[in-house]
Amino acid sequence: MDTLLAFGQRSGIYDFMHSAWGWPTVESLHFTGLCLLIGTVGVFDLRMLGVARGIPMHALHKLVPWGVGGYLLNVTTGVMFVVSAPDQYLFNPAFQVKLSLMAIAGLNVLFFYRFVFGPVRAAGANAVPASARTAAAVSLTCWVGVIVCGRLITYYRPPYHWCFWC
Amino acid sequence: MLLDYLVWLEETPFSTWMRESGPAFFSSLVFHSVAMGFVVGVHVATNLRILGVAPRVPLTLMRRFFSVLWVSLVVVSVSGVLLLAAYPAKGLTNPVFYFKLVAVLAALGITRALLRGCLRDPRYDDAPAPKRARWLAAVSLLLWAVAVTAGRFLAYTHNMMMASHQY
Numbered sequence: 001m002d003t004l005l006a007f008g009q010r011s012g013i014y015d016f017m018h019s020a021w022g023w024p025t026v027e028s029l030h031f032t033g034l035c036l037l038i039g040t041v042g043v044f045d046l047r048m049l050g051v052a053r054g055i056p057m058h059a060l061h062k063l064v065p066w067g068v069g070g071y072l073l074n075v076t077t078g079v080m081f082v083v084s085a086p087d088q089y090l091f092n093p094a095f096q097v098k099l100s101l102m103a104i105a106g107l108n109v110l111f112f113y114r115f116v117f118g119p120v121r122a123a124g125a126n127a128v129p130a131s132a133r134t135a136a137a138v139s140l141t142c143w144v145g146v147i148v149c150g151r152l153i154t155y156y157r158p159p160y161h162w163c164f165w166c
Numbered sequence: 167m168l169l170d171y172l173v174w175l176e177e178t179p180f181s182t183w184m185r186e187s188g189p190a191f192f193s194s195l196v197f198h199s200v201a202m203g204f205v206v207g208v209h210v211a212t213n214l215r216i217l218g219v220a221p222r223v224p225l226t227l228m229r230r231f232f233s234v235l236w237v238s239l240v241v242v243s244v245s246g247v248l249l250l251a252a253y254p255a256k257g258l259t260n261p262v263f264y265f266k267l268v269a270v271l272a273a274l275g276i277t278r279a280l281l282r283g284c285l286r287d288p289r290y291d292d293a294p295a296p297k298r299a300r301w302l303a304a305v306s307l308l309l310w311a312v313a314v315t316a317g318r319f320l321a322y323t324h325n326m327m328m329a330s331h332q333y
Contacts, residue, residue, distance in 0.1 A: 024322045028315035031202070035314065038203035039210025043231060052230035059222035063211055066219065144200055151196045 001086045008083030017084035030077040034147060036070025039063075042143060048120065048128050048136035056125045094156050098149035105142035108135055172255040172329035184252035194248040201241035202317075206310045208235040209277065213303035216284065216295045224291040225284060232281075255329035262323045266316035273309035276302045 008014035016022045040063040046052070047060050082089045089095045112135045120132045175181055184190050212228045214220065250257050257263040284290045284299040295303075 021322075024319050028318040031199075031314045031318055032311055034199075034203055035206035035210055035310065037207075039207030039214075042203070042207050043211040046231065046234060051234060052227060054230070055223055055227045059220055062220035062222070063214055066210070066214060144203075147200050147203055148196050151199045152192065155192045 001090055004083045004086040004090075008086075011083075013080050014084045017080055023081075023084075026077045026080050030074055030081075033070040033073035033077065034150075037067045037074070037143065040065075040067030040070070042067075042140060045136040045140040048132050049140070050127075050133075054125055057123060057128065058121045061121075089153065092153055092156050094149045094152035098146050098153070101142045101145045101149065105139060105146070108138045108142065111135060112139070168259075169255070169329045172258065175251075175254045176328055176330060181251050181254065184248060191249070191252050194245045194252070197241055198245040198249060201238040201245065202314070204234055204238035205242050206314065208232065208238075209273070209306060209310055212280075212285070213307050216280070216299050216303035218294060218300075221294070222292075224288075225295065226286060226288055226291055229281070229285055253327060256324045256327050257320060259326060259329075260320060260324045262316050262319050266313050266320065269309045269313040269316060273306050273313065276306045276309070280306075 005014070008017075017026065044057075044060055044064060044067075047055055047057065112132075116129070116132045116135050119129050123129070123132075176185075184194070208231050211231065215223050215225060215228055280299060280302060284295050290296070290299075
């Protein structure tokens, strides 16, 4: 935790975030990144789950790089929050669950591109294999869960002993 | 005059319950955020498609995602009204709130125009969207970013939390 805080203070992120409009500005970017992710990856997941039948998967997948952009924006802004107030995050059960869901979503991405994307691409506009629907359901559940947990971070103001690893 | 009305509003049992029960307020916040993701998300996908990203997606079929959009729009509106019910003075006395409302309504106006235009016209399924539609899509994306930003700033720019604290 001290390392994170020291990094925040040395890099100037801490000072920026605690300046007049630093925190809300970065929060707005974080929410915008969320919309990019849901609007591309989430929409692609919905398509695999059977929404908007008729749209070819590989054609819709062209949106996903914008979602990756949103994800990178959110990792950057997320790190800016954490190094500016590490105690508010590391001990926070909502934050811990959020990171766990992100890890599951990450593994799901690896699984999807290794085993599922080939058949999905081949399916064109037709029904996708069951494995793709599972991957889509896991992805959508994780990302919605990430938003829920992100929102709940401000609900929990946890005592220090709640941290599992500190 | 307005303050008196706001005091009356925030002293209604429902408003008090929204503030004090804990889960009521936070579940509204959670629903507002998740539904925002899908409302803005479907707009992101559709507008990017109009702007020429993912050109092989038949444009008229993007409308099939709009059922998700309409449901999310209802959730966003209801949770938004509930959040407003908890702290009516906080939002209604803040110009940023009206700014956000105008941005959202303008963006939805563009959606309506696009739904009557290129999103219904099979000619553009595999041809680039008309220039006017591209402009509208770009402005729509900008308006959503403005609305999201204004929404976030509502938590920092309010003049008062509660009207009854002004006396």
